Amino acid sequence: AQSVTQLDSQVPVFEEAPVELRCNYSSSVSVYLFWYVQYPNQGLQLLLKYLSGSTLVKGINGFEAEFNKSQTSFHLRKPSVHISDTAEYFCAVSDGNAGNMLTFGGGTRLMVKP
């Protein structure tokens, strides 16, 4: 069975400051990892994904994440946040089998303050 832990339920940060949202997973097999963003009253939108290859993955809106197999982590980072980045962020894991079922973490609410 897989599980995902997002260590921070809320992250307040000032505009133009850097931010890191933490994600740790547990799985007995090789995994695929995803970060999704959810704006108020909207569905989830994919930010980035790690399937294989380079452990540093770049996504949309200036976000990037690094896969660390030894620490079973996939932390999301952005060097300078904007007010518009205020949203809920979800980390998810899939083993790529059984139809690519995703297991989500509990989410981190990023609150960007002016």
Next chain:
Amino acid sequence: EAGVAQSPRYKIIEKRQSVAFWCNPISGHATLYWYQQILGQGPKLLIQFQNNGVVDDSQLPKDRFSAERLKGVDSTLKIQPAKLEDSAVYLCASSSLHRGLEQYFGPGTRLTVT
């Protein structure tokens, strides 16, 4: 391309009543997922279809929830009878084997059971 469509966007019912949600996936996407997202939590997979067959429904409360995808395109999720704890956002997602495991999400249906 058009995104995943869901209706209704909002629904308020009393406990013990029944309710149905509709989802139309992105054209050509063979895989369709229904998720339940309780306030403050990450989405939890309820059921996954591949074309019109069920791949996984292990987390679907089958005593009250049912879902179908008769022609392998759109899908309906039903709750009968509803309980207070069914209050949540119900998200539909679809994916294609040719798009790198990415799931595309609809805007969701927010259900309130009173």
